[in-house]
Amino acid sequence: MSTTMQDPQAYIDEMARTRGYVLDYHKVMAKQDFDVLQAANNLVGAAYLEERTLDRKTKELIFIVSLTVMRASKGHIQSHIRVALDLGLSAREILEAIEISLPEAGIVAFQTGFEAWREVVDADGLEPTVKVFDGGAGAGA
Template sequence: MTHSAEDAQAYIDDMATKRGYVLDYHKIMAKQDFPVLQAANHLVSTAYLDQRTLDRRTKELIFIVSLTVMRASKGHIQSHIRVALDIGVSATEILEAIEIALPEAGIVAFQTGFEAWREVVDADGIEPTVKAHAGGSGE
């Protein structure tokens, strides 16, 4: 079955409306291999977007944590952070969810999610008032 460029465009527009974001690979697959994009999106829709038992807030937090643990790209994590913020999840709730990665996945995985979160919410920190010693581990 062949698909027109208009079909692919309508599909991408629908994805943006339902998800609240569209990733670069979605855009490229819509043009390059539309049937595979549709198949992959059907799985995501069933597990993630369709209203079942878990509410959307919970699913977004789970998605953010799972992407953090998997060390997904910062942009991918940030797309879910933005959706979570848009649907009313607080920045603090998102950080708390990301912190769940610490005991099981470790500091490196946590830092991936943390940096994505920090940029989206524009979080700042406290600078030391004393000179730090050289040779710190960065942790």
């Protein structure tokens, strides 16, 4: 993304085209502190958006796992899951990436990413055929 673009609205629109999403803080920062938004976005561009050794699909999976481990908001994780799907990754590939969080970050962190994934891909499960208490969706749900 060009750092010479000075119109905040055009910048946000370009962010949406380039990333496939914009977060609420991007929208507010574009209006309230455009210089810092551009600086932060340049770092994201270099580390995440620009294809270097790792391709964008791989970076997207890493980003999803990172957000899961950090227990980011469900909406933030879901925006990256949608981008991953748009890039051609399968729902199963994304799930397998999220599952990497289990050994190191634990079940609570995993559930955050899993619930985000389940909602985006509309995954269903099996219901017990015996009487059981409802365990709910897990963390944050």
